[in-house]
Amino acid sequence: MTAVLENTTEAAQDGQAGAVASFEVTLKIRRYNPEVSEEAVWEEHTVTAHGTDRVLDALHKIKWELDGSLTFRRSCAHGVCGSDAMRINGRNRLACKTLLKDVNPDKPITVEPIKGLPVVKDLVVDMEPFFASYREIMPFLITSGNEPSRENIQSQADRDRFDDTTKCILCAACTSSCPVFWTDGQYFGPAAIVNAHRFIFDSRDEGATQRLEILNDKEGVWRCRTTFNCTEACPRGIEVTKAIQEVKRAMITRAF
């Protein structure tokens, strides 16, 4: 999708050729500060934004110009670091990849922390349970034998086998959109399975059996109900549910 400049007539009237149209946008943000109150509250702020602005830009404007206490994570601000996953208008997205004009700025845009993880403050959640699952599946290359003395070569076809799951940026948008994870947080979650998939199907890796054993758990892949929430939430477009199904299939072919 390409960003199309709207209200060009307005810009022309201003006499500024190429000026970006601006509009008022209201953000309805879920605020939580345990030092003030145990209850989270909705707070609305209206800022002036441009057609090219993302939700993150509006949040920046609020933090920098209106309310410095607003707390959220962001690092690269360009959809690579995976810090600013949040629930925008009821869907998990990266604030830095979501254009305001794509989430209907005519109405207040709701911004909440991602669900299923303990909220620390405002939009910041405790990611530790998420990373604990990630560590459990051993997200590193496992090989045997001597240290290689030359490049470990892989065919293009072998590389393509797991290409999709290498795109994960660990933003937790998928895991925190999963209704099974919401229940009690015991499920490994889609992100851990995606990152296991990345190594299980890597021809250079020898730890597939161990990883399959780890995920062949009551809280592992078998709790997936294929609701596709994760695939819809993934800001990187990874086919998460498909990856989970491939791990299931690998387990079944191994067992029978």
Added chain:
Amino acid sequence: MSTQTAIPTPRSPYARRKTTRGNYELYSWVFMRASGVLLVVLVFGHLFVNLMVGDGVKAIDFAFVGGKWASPFWQMWDLAMLWLAMIHGTNGVRTIINDYAERDVTRGILKSLLLVAFTFTVVLGTLVIFTFDPCPTDAPAELLASFCTA
């Protein structure tokens, strides 16, 4: 006076409590697929034979069921249908309980109730299929079906 707030450490209930590795859920997953396919054949076969073949739905009465259960083939068919449907359905409800109950105590209670209902239905159903006698010898005559006296 510490600056620590009163909220309990939020991560404790979220850490995975224990490792529960094993093939149990794998076999359960495979069973759901296999029994589902079998049940489609069994259920639609049952419906076709009962409702479409011969006189169709008008033929169903006490004698029809009695006649069917006189044949070991239909006994086995109905037994397979009963067991597969009950295990399939119970396993499905077990999954739903696991997904929706948030506390282990709630889970335990609901699953115990489920197991009791499952056992009762399967035992009773199996008993009926194998011990069904349309014309019990010591029953009063007015309670017997008309074809028994013939």
